[in-house]
Amino acid sequence: MNEEARLDALHQLNLLDTDPSEAFDRVTRMAAQLFDLPIAAVSLTDRDRQWFKSRVGVSHSSIPRHKAPCAQVAESSSLLVIPDLLADPCYRDSPLAQSGVRFYAGAPLITSDGYALGAMCVLGTEPRQASSSEFASLADLGAMVMAQIELQHAFGRVDPLSRMPNRIQFIEDLEDLARDQPERDLRLSTLVDLASPEQLSDVVRVMGASYLDELIAEAARLIRSAIGVERKAYHVGATQFAFLAPPGFSAIGYSALLAKRLKSLRKLSNSRFMASAVIGVAPFMLGWSHPRDVLRMAHSAAQDARRLENKVGIYSSTQDAAHQRRFTLINDFAEALRSTDQLRLVYQPRVDLSSGACVGAEALLRWKHPKLGEISPGEFVPVIEQTSMTKAATTWVIDAALKQILTWREAGLDLQVSVNVSAANLQEPDFADRVLDALARHSLTASCIELEVTETGVMADAVQALAVLEALAGAGIRLAIDDFGTGYSSLSYLQRLPAHVVKIDQSFVRDLATNERQRALILAMTSLSHDLGYRVVAEGVETKDVLALVEVAGCDEAQGYLFARPMTPQDFLAWCRESEFAPSSLKAPPLSEPSILDSF
Known part of the structure; x- marks a missing residue:
C-alpha cells in the first residue's frame, strides 16, 4: 500500500515523460561539477523503470528499475552511497555495473507528504569515496530539485480564492522560523474553522458552491483585518485559516481575547453562516513540534470548541490521545477481523x-x-x-x-x-x-x-x-x-x-x-x-x-x-x-465413539 501511495504521488505531479527543463538541467550540471563526475541525473522511480527528468553524461532517458540504485533510494527514502558497484554483492551484476559505472551516490527527492519520488544522483566510472561535505551538498541539491518540482507542479503557495498563502507555505514558514529562532520559544498556533463538514455539505447543497466561495473570501478579509497587516494568515483547509499568536501570550489569555474577537467578527459579517465558526488554539515549542502536528493539534482544538459556549478551544493532549486511540481502533479492527487470535x-x-x-x-x-x-x-x-x-x-x-x-x-x-x-x-x-x-x-x-x-x-x-x-x-x-x-x-x-x-x-x-x-x-x-x-x-x-x-x-x-x-x-x-441452573437440554457426553450401526 505504501508503494502504491508513493506511485500515486509521483503520477499526480505529471512529471513522467515530460520535455527537458532548464530549471532541472541547471541543478544536474551543478551536481556533476561539484562532484567532478561525468554522470548526474534527476531520476524518478516509476513502477518498473527509472525515468530521467534531467541527465548529464547519459544518452538514454530511462533504465529498468530492477537493480537500479535509485530505486533503493526511493524505497528507503534515504541517502545511498556505493563506493564500488563491482564490489557490492547487490549491484555487481546490475546493468549499471556492466556498463562501466563504478561509483554511485543518490539523495532522495521527498515530497512534503513524505513520499520519495526518486533520487538526485551522481555516478562515476572509477571507485571512490564521498566526504561528509559532499553528502551534505548532494542532499541540498536533492532538496533544490524537490522544491523546483513542487513549485512547478504542485498547487503553488497561494490559494487563488482567498489570495492567502496556503498550508504548504505555512509548513515551510514554520520550519524557517524554527531555524531562524533556535531558542525554541513557546508559541501559539490558531486555527479558525468556519464550518463543520456537515454544515459545508448542507450549505453547498442548498446555496451552491458560489455561496461558499463568497463566504471564504469574506472570512479571509475579516481575518486579515483582525490580525493586522504586519502578521501573516494562511488558508490551510477548505474553510480553515491559521495564524500564529504574537510571542508572549498565554493560551488562556489569548483564548479569551480570541473569544471577544470572534464575537465581533460575527457582528461584522454579512453572512449568518459565520455564526458557526470555531477557533482552536494549540501551544507548541518552536522547533520541537513538526508543523503538520501543529496544524493537527490546532484542528483538534477547533473541533473540541464546537461543544464550548464561547467556541474557542485549547488543545488538550488527553482528548487528542482519546481521538488518536479511536482512530487506531478503527484502523486496526480490519486486521482483527482477518486475524485468527484477536477476536473471540x-x-x-x-x-x-x-x-x-x-x-x-x-x-x-x-x-x-x-x-x-x-x-x-x-x-x-x-x-x-x-x-x-x-x-x-x-x-x-x-x-x-x-x-x-x-x-x-x-x-x-x-x-x-x-x-x-x-x-x-x-x-x-x-x-x-x-x-x-x-x-x-x-x-x-x-x-x-x-x-x-x-x-x-x-x-x-x-x-x-x-x-x-x-x-x-x-x-x-x-x-x-x-x-x-x-x-x-x-x-x-x-x-x-x-x-x-x-x-x-x-x-x-x-x-x-x-x-x-x-x-x-x-x-x-x-x-x-x-x-x-x-x-x-x-x-x-x-x-x-x-x-x-x-x-x-x-x-x-x-x-x-x-x-x-x-x-x-x-x-x-x-x-x-x-451449575444448579443446568439446562434441561444438556445430554451426557457419549462414553465412546458411536458405531456406524447406530445409524440404522
Missing part, C-alpha cells in the same frame, strides 16, 4: 425463572489487541458501528456463534444463542438473506439463533428496519428488543415490531432493591410487554434480592452476574454441567 466470543447464560434452568446464552464480542491488550467492548463496539466494518463484524460474530452451537451440540449441549445486531445492519437490504445463508452453510435451523436489536437501532430508519425484521421473523428467527426502556421508540412502532423477547436494560434492574420508583417501572414495563405478547428478560441481575423482585414483577428470564459472568465456550459448558 464469550457467553453469558439466560435463566428461565419458572424452571430455574439455563435456556440460552448471549454471545458477546471481545477483542485482544496485539499491542493495546484487551479492549473494552464499550469502547470499540460504538466506534466500529459508525464505520463500514459493521457488516463484516456482524458476519464474523454470527458465523462464530453458529460454529459454537455445533461444537456444543457435539458435547451434548443444545441451547439457543443470542447475537447483537447494530442499527447499520438493519439498513442492509440483504441482511436477512445473509443470516439465512449462514444458517444453511452450517446446516442449522432458524430456531437455534436469536438476534437482539435496540429500539434506537430500529428507529434510525424504522421503515427499512421493520422490513428486515419482518423478513427475519418470517424465516423463523427469534428477535429480541435489547436495552428496552433506554431508546426512543413510540408505542405505535413497538407494537409493530415482530419481536418475541424484550430485554429490560440493566440500568432499571441493578438498583431495584433500593429504588421504589424503579420497581414501579419494571412492573409497568413487564406488564406492557406481556400485553404486547413479548417474553421479558431482566438484564443486570447481580443479587438474590434483585432476583426475587424481578420474579415478583413477572419477568420470565434473568441474566446477570448472579448466575455467571460472560465465559469462554469451554467454561460455559463446564458451568452448564456443574
